[in-house]
Amino acid sequence: MIEIELDGKKVDIAPGSMIMHAAEKAGTYIPHFCYHKKLSIAANCRMCLVDVEKMPKPMPACATPVTQGMIVRTKSDKAIKAQKSVMEFLLINHPLDCPICDQGGECQLQDLAVGYGGSSSRYEEEKRVVAVKDVGPLVSMQEMSRCIHCTRCVRFGQEIGGVMELGMSHRGEHAEIETFLGRTIDSELSGNMIDICPVGALTSKPFRYSARTWELSRRKSVSPHDSTGSNLIVQVKNNKVMRVVPFENEDVNECWIADRDRFSYEALNSDERLTSPMLKQGGVWKSVDWQTALEYVANGLKQIKSDHGAESLGALVSPHSTLEEQFLTGTFMRALGSQNVDYRLRNAEFPQFEGVRHLGLPIAALTTLQRVLVVGSNLRKEHPLFAQRIRQASRTGCSVNVIHSAADDWALPVANTIICPTDAWVQALASVAAAVAAEKGISSPADAAVTDSARAIAQSLLGGERKAVLLGNAAAHHPRASSLLALANWIADQTGATVGYLTEAANTVGAQLAGVLPGSGGLNAGQMLSGGLKAVVLLNTEPEFDSALGVSAKAGLSQAQMVVTLSPFKANMSFSDVLLPIAPFTETPGTFVNAEGRVQSFHAVVKPLGEARPAWKVLRVLANLMDLPGFDFDSSQDVLKLVQGLPVPGESNVCAGKLSNKTSASIDLSTSGISPVVASIYGLDGTVRRAASLQLTADAGLAKHAQEVAA
16 A cells, blocks of 8 residues: 555555545545546546645646555645636636526536636637537437537546447647537436536536526435336425436445436326326227226226136236335235236246346456456347346456347347347257367267357356356347356356346335245146136236236237236226226335345335325225235335345345255257347336437337338
8 A cells, every 4th residue: 555645634545546535535526527436537638736845836636546645635726726727718708508407406517616616707708609510319410519629428428338439539728529420319328428527518408407406305216127126216306206316335236327227217197107197998098097097906806706716816917016016016916816826927938936036246346356257148139238247358368259130230249149030949959068068078968059259258257256147138038038148157166156036126025025926736828828817916017018928918919808907007998997097106105126136225205196096095995895814004115024035134135045046957958939129228128118308219220110111
């Protein structure tokens, strides 16, 4: 460690650190714009000039390495004068339009100008004006005249997003940050550029001019989309969600969120919201009161159970629902005598799990991996923040290996790739296993030829220390999913790697903990969707978009005598008989369990819209109407206490006991001819599908085009 003196205090700091790092450790604030703790050092803005003893002029704290015995003064006259001079230069061309700027009230330049800016300007020349640029539906570059050229957005694209979509053209006062060749900003992490912009140059296009920052209430929440479990701050005005930004959590999402976490809130205020219970009468939908709707459902379920038996009833549950909602749905069906309950709508194989499938390692550990094999995943689009962590690992030497059906652009260097049809994935992974066996001189678990690509992947996995074999969404939904897992476990055992599922949804792990799986003799999701039931309860899911059967699921569900949909949106109207409006994640308390098994509870941030109610309350009242025992809950916390396998509060928030990716399944090398179904990045759940701005993005357009071609 190196010892320096900072404003009279002794600070120990690691060699190679900058003065800015020492100041952060000492709790001393040095004004800055271009420096960001997650980005490389650019030293563009010069706002962090400090007085270093024996240096003839002020030095930038972000780019000056510490040396033994260095004496630094951040508040001396020399430092303050230098910082004020820099501020004067920064404001020469700035439009000073704070009263109309969307960043007003949360702008670093505005804040620092109070302390370091002058009361008047010495410059009378005309200010420069930068042309308006349209870069897509999410990020606004309408006021690039405000830009101070800190290049945070450029460095974010290169280093975190993996794509240099923005750059600086020209020089001097003609310099501009822009996309090139008129392209749009299409990164799945692009919204983070808005957060890190220290002025009002980059703003949120959906949020612009809708509220001022001091009008917003800020409340913590958790993302309901992919399995990262990103921590959010939901900003509210007049009981309406206005904006979503990241809440920093180094163990989960760091200080970033994906665009679908940031912009999906638009759906919560859309015309598609279901605001009152509805019944279909004579083919026409009519709004009714809760009492009428619940009595209709209760009487219908009783009658169908009486006529056809409890085994004719079933429930399909979204893995995006909260743990409490999932648990109560399963408990409700079992109280009726039915074992037909499942969350695995997109799966093609339905094995009996021997443990709760999960990531297999902490999310934060993805950043430190040295070797990784990803099977069956377009990682960048399915799990943007996992991809971002593996991208950071690759920057420090991690060897990334892939088995997939397409050569997707992950925006990171991939060492070895096997591209093959989905029905050849088992053979491809078996070839890697055979290559590992050949390298170690042991017998292979499956009879497969060793290809050059498989040998290269095997040699990669046999090197390094921190290693993982990760199975993606398509591998989890694969008709030979058990064989893929068995091979992955064998390879991991022989190479010292961990095995994990990236897991598709916000609560895929939670659904397993809640027991949302068929009991003895129960039907799985595939059987229920194929028309095996007389009465179906759909919790927060649209089988037409959320299941492996796709559009054909409508035909199977149409065979049922009664279909009850619990949804925040007007969904499943072509085959449902009852629509019950339930609250989305912003309007209900609940719990999600992310891919690593981290249990994260959250509160409602706004009141339910219209007549919508939290799903756990709807299920409780419905059970009470049917005189089912064990449904006397006063809060969602009462429900959560009944879920087995959760960590003890106060000790840890990560599950441990039930998490396991082990399997005793045999390896089947045969092909099935069935392709696994994976949702597109902006088609993952009903909320994302109804977010207007996300559906205008290039990724959404590509997904729609692919669907049209397939049709």
